[in-house]
Amino acid sequence: MIPLLRHIFRTGILTETTPDAEGSPQREIDRLHDEILRILGRALTIREVDAGSCNACELEVHALNNPYYNLEGRGIKFVASPRHADMLLVTGSVTKNMENALRIAYDCTPDPKLVVAVGDCGCNGGVFGESYATCGAVENVVGVDLRIPGCPPTPLALMQGILAAVRKSR
């Protein structure tokens, strides 16, 4: 136990502030956090749905919870059920085999809900486009509030997109 605690102590806090175009970064995050709380009455919860990605977007969504970005430390967390979610974060050029599952997840998410399309595939179909096997952009299947392009988008882009979606919904 002692070596473990020593390791934690030695690692220290790695979390970085999020750069933002307007004003001081930390104050901006705090302000957004307050805004999220005011809008939703609680912390933001996200259900991530992979509707046909290559898994690269998922790797970057994972990275959001590493100590450098520490999304959960800002009250934004990923949940297992769409019924517990305020936001759907959808990746992939929606495959026909996932089309139904995505619709069901969308219907299970309580209103008011936000849908964010992640990655070039989610935004416009990406390299896979529309075909016999794919529906293309997420907005071809469910309504989308915000798009975060990139192949894959960086964790920073994801973070800024998630915050922008909340701000936009006001």
Place this chain on the structure above:
Amino acid sequence: MFLCDDTSIEFTPQPGIGAPVWRGRAPSGEDLRSFAAAVHLAGGRIAAIWGSDSRQSGGGFRLHCVFGIDQGHAWLSLDLPADDPVYPDLSGIFPAANRMQRATRDMVGIASEGGDQRPWLRHGGWPADWYPLRHDSVREAGMGEGFPNAPTDYEFVQVGGEGAHEIPVGPIHAGIIEPGHFRFSVVGERVLRLEERLGYQHKGVEKLFIGADIARGAQLVGRVSGDSTCAYAWAYADAIEAACGVTAPPRAQMLRALLLERERVANHIGDLGALGNDAAFAFGLTQFFALKEQWVRLNQQLFGHRFLMDRIVPGGVVVDVDAAGLSAIVEQCTAIGAELAKLRILYDEHSGLQDRFVTTGIIDAALARELSMSGMAARATGILLDGRVHRQGYTPPPPYATLGVRPATDERGDVAARVAVRFDEAFESLRLLRQMAVGMPAGDTRVDVAPVPGAAGLGVVEGWRGEVLVGVQFAEDGSLARVHPHDPSWQAWLALEHAVMKDIVPDFPLINKSFNLSYSGADL
């Protein structure tokens, strides 16, 4: 010849410097079947199966089977008549052939005689008598090509008896992972049987390759499985270069290996953290994910992409690294290696963690061989099979032939073994990266590649999960007629079904993560 003495099939070695491949043509289905049986008897594996449509050039259909043998890979093709494209069922010899055969039927419409005929990749998004990879299957572009999406039921194998019941999981899973369906048959918490239904990630990537040029193909192949983008890009480049008769310059070969080893370390570190987390040890996730972030940030800084997508291309690589970059790599390897060594001690000495890891999700070497497994999970049963390593009759492709890779194995076959192999392989990759940085040859990083009409090639690369294969065939107009990427997950998904059988449902996430298989790579 050398492959097995009692066959009439003639094999010729594929030109080029990639992993050794021999090509042959089976005169009949019976020859294919008996060759497969001989390979099985000699301890070989089925590495991949796919089909192609050659009716446009006056033929019928063609079945391609790649076998893993001592000396490398044997790529056997069998011509099938256009009006009755059937071939002998190989799943009785190699169980791993089952899903590959079903996928081949769904995609090209050539079927095995007998055996399991349930659809695999087709869930009802297109009609049963329409085959995406046939040349005459073109319909006007647009959403869903106009087919109604009518999901079909799947006939899972039922388990009966008092108290037996089913737990359906997916396609959307609880975590941030790819979609797939798992059907558990359980009594109480004990798993009696797991049957997977995959195909949810089917993006029709194989059809997109048809008619594409080399550059568009490279873009697609790098997105077959995003966590293995370097392995796929390299295997594709090897296949194209073998077909076109070009050789990447020595500096490009070394840079490819450098990128591939960086990909291996990134994935092993990430999974080691996730494995800690799945055993309720959040410390592991935080620590390893911090190291992974540092790792991919240097990727971004030196190579312009966190996961190194689109850096390896046919002809060479599109990136280069200067002396300062190489020394940054050496420094990082030393620093990350020191952290990993400390974390390994913490993992090894944490009784709660070891209690979850040890004896959980066991597969033995005999089963791994029977399922034609390759890669990290196979090595964690004690099988010494690594495409980067010399073995009797096999010389690894450059630059691995001269790097002297030390393979990692563990005979326990449980989660703990897969954790141990990941640690060992990460350390070995760090050592190799330092070695490569010091011995980086000078010279060009890329040569021009011109398509050779009608030519074909097969590339094989030892990715972090296992053996990644890409088969390539050019059309007469120099465009790509057919590209088939094969992920090692095809075989390993079967091992997962076996690994959970003696364990309880709550152990499944941990066992699953210890393999961390690709959905996208196998769903295509």
